[in-house]
Amino acid sequence: MTTAQDTTTTKSPVAAPTRGSRFTGAVANYLDERTSISGITKELGRKIFPDHWSFMLGEVALYSFIAILLSGTFLTFFFEPTMTQVHYEGSYVGLKGIEMSAAYASTLDISFDIRGGLLMRQVHHWAALLFVAAIGLHMLRVFFNGSFKKPRELNWVIGFVLFILAMGEGFTGYSLPDDLLSGNGLRIIDGMVKGIPLAGTWISYLLFGGEFPGTAIVPRLYSLHILLLPAILVAALGLHLLLMVINKHTQYAGPGRTNDNVVGVPIMPNFAAKAGGFFFVVFGVIVLISSFFTINPIWNYGPYDPSPISAGTQPDWYIGFADGGLRLVPPGLEFVLWGHTWSFNIILPLIVLGLFIVLVAIYPFLEAWITGDKREHHITERPRNAPTRTAIGAAGVTFYAVLWAAAASDILATHFHLTIEAVTHSLQALLILGPIIAYLIAKRVCLALQKKDREIALHGYESGRMIRLPGGEYHEVHQPLDDYERWRLVDYVDYKPLMIRPDARGRISPVQRVRAVLSRWFFEDRISPATRAELESGEGHH
């Protein structure tokens, strides 16, 4: 092992063992003689973790999940997942005597009759919102850094599954209290499911245990919410972290960093202290938010009733993109063909969103095929150094953002005093044009930044200091870079497009042609890193 510092550190002079250390020694011995734990400790204890703020997004997700587990377990002790009708007799005056499901009544009890119950509900809900947000940002981080490249493609897919599970957990949880909003959410799901050709009616019927809303859906979602989905989620999470340890974390380019090493701090004690501390910070912030800001005040909505609804209500943020998809669909897309009803106003958004999600899931494999790159990559790419990918990402984000904004089209309209028609039509246009514009801009920006990096690597920073040359012209002094700073700017892989070449039988297959075209699209516009030869030739030295 090459070490910048000796990872085992120098031995301190042996002091007489204190009582504390004798005790830990005895415990360690007891455990090791029964579990071989010393091997794992030796293997993992001094593993090195690279440091960067953006690497903490995944940690935020992990820690908010722990907050969810703890608060959710507290809620299960009081929540009654049944739709049996009861008369509310709790202490919230506004709903006294009203008929409601036991699920709704017990959620009111958690909120108003159990000390800390409201806090735990709010912790659970705020943590859920943060959880999904952190996963989303973490995914974007991984995407724009190209950290999904070999050998991490499978971990990208696992992470994707985690994202879907998180949204599933969120939706099933949101539906449990059986308030007006959650019931309306379920109503929309019911309507969407019914629009699925062939099997939709039956899927809805089986899901709800009869006609909507029935009395089965809350207990069923409860099983999913606290048993099946968390079990799968924890398993996938474990696998995700295990693969992360096996693959080791990627690191940004920098002096001393190569594709063959990891530079950072060891798990014990430094990383453990920082990460453990960060867990408490994340948890503390969630509790702090929950102490002051109400979330999902179900007592204001009332129990579920299929008839009333209020305008301007919003689903939890991560469901917005699907809701927006339903809103932006062009008018009139429902037909009767061959004696059956085809609800393309539902099928079309389902297909578009499905394709979008599938593209996200398989992106690493697409890019690997286009680049033909089968090597391992451990250096985190700066987004500017992969302009085409960054542009694709920008287009994807824009697409998602427009769908998301569309879920609030009514609020946008009232807020900006526009007609709902104008807002909807603009968003429809933006859904198509926005990604294209974002693609073009992002690509240009990346190339410009790359050019600037190259300038700086060769000529140094502009110092802002002007001098007058003997000839009379003015000239700005450039502050040259040292080797360490320069290395950050020049250490990236410069691809060139794949070229078509006849195969062994002297033929060029159509697949290879497509691949070459895609590869050209991917790599044609690029700026090669500055080289030492250029620096030394003094090219452009003013």
Next chain:
Amino acid sequence: MAQHDGDKATAAGSELEAVSPRTVSTGTAVATTGGAFENPGMPPHSPRATDLDPRKDKTAERRVGLLFLFSIVGSVFAIVAYIIFPIVPGDLSSVRVNNMLLGVGISVALLAIGLGAIYWAKNLMKDGEWEEHRHPTRGSEDTRAAAVEVFTLGNEESGFGRRSLIRNSLIGALVVSPLPAVVMFRDLAPAADPVALLKETLWEKDVRLMRDPANTPVKASEVTLGSVFQIIPENLAGREDFLEQKAKAAVLLMRLKPEDLHVSPERADWNYQGIVAYSKICTHVGCPVALAEQHTHHLLCPCHQSQFDISHEAKVIFGPAKRPLPQLPITVDAQGYLVARSGFHEPVGPSFWERS
């Protein structure tokens, strides 16, 4: 352009490159180059203030200790708040106070531990950059050969590949074995056919239109111009399947000036003196259509903004819904109360495959 194969300059994948050099299928050629600079190696380490000045080290230590002690204070505060600020039944502000003080105590307890630990790590724990070597993810050739050997032995010793009768029948049995579990999902829902259920509502001839939620009948004379009534059928009250039936039977009732109503000939007698009743369940995915605009006679669904024009038999004028809201034919009974002339003439609510 020919092959510009990765020259030695970058370390990118160098380790693995030696094991499996970069090759793509024979139909294409690849080219990469790296920056032709040399990696300058680890930069010199600069010590922190706490490394140089023992007094600063001591101050930092004290800060960490204080933070941890502060955390204990937060926990104790939370417990005290739990006890001395109980929830007073019926008093919303007591809930708020309990929630806030308990929460603040807990968050102080958590945040102080977190900040203390991070501060400790950043300022007092040994500082610097450690380096660890990466190995290619794939196993060594020996390991891989041994793994292949395991499968070869497994195959030979069991005869899995050789004994095709056993193998194929086993695969068949495994494929079929989950089917009973799939079939068992049938009883997630009752035996009745969903399609028939979806096509019927409680509305039928002479069923009175009742106000929701008061459950009182409505006289035609009470329905003034511009008013909107939320309606449920008379036979809904007290039913076991109250919500399921209400989810299909909810109706909106309003009166338009007769000259504003554009009625098709076959629906000539579906309104009563300009009073019309339409299903309240959106034909898109089933939200209640709740917002009525009086002067335009438009109904707006708040879920995805479909708009229905009541003066034109609720046809869709905007949004994702395609079908008009189904109309409930109405008239008055002997006492002057509004009643249904018949049930709906088509299924209400969202579309479904077997609808037409």
